[in-house]
Amino acid sequence: MSVSIILAQKGNDVVTVTSQSTLADAVEVLAARKIGAVVVVDKGETVCGILSERDIVRRIAEAGTEALQGTVSNCMTSNVVSCDTSETIDGLMEKMTAGRFRHLPVIEGGKLVGLISIGDVVKRKIEQAERDADEMKRYIAG
């Protein structure tokens, strides 16, 4: 299964913040949308980073809750690994495992067109395993 099929099911909505947003604003967005990461987008809709709950926890551990008044730019990961719509679930799993992260922005023609989380990947893998098991049962039953 490819990224384009996952996006056709889940939609193209991506929650974003700007690099000059405060961490407190980003925390509110993460809590309100019940998500674990936001993509950081500046002028021209260019992806310039990703900010995950883990980054915020680390920052607070280092600098205390005052860090929440600082900007996203000081806390985000700038070197973003992305995928495109033609990539497969197995390819995404490899990227997530190698990079030790749970979110992959989808970029097509330089534009942000979606976000795949590890939850999306696991859901499709379970569905695939269930389909394979059903097929096997039908085959055995003749």
Ligand code: AMP
């Ligand atoms: P996560 O497991 O996605 O919550 O993120 C763990 C760490 O990886 C955090 O420091 C994130 O900023 C970073 N991270 C998350 N997604 C990506 C990505 N697609 N590319 C690069 N770094 C990422």
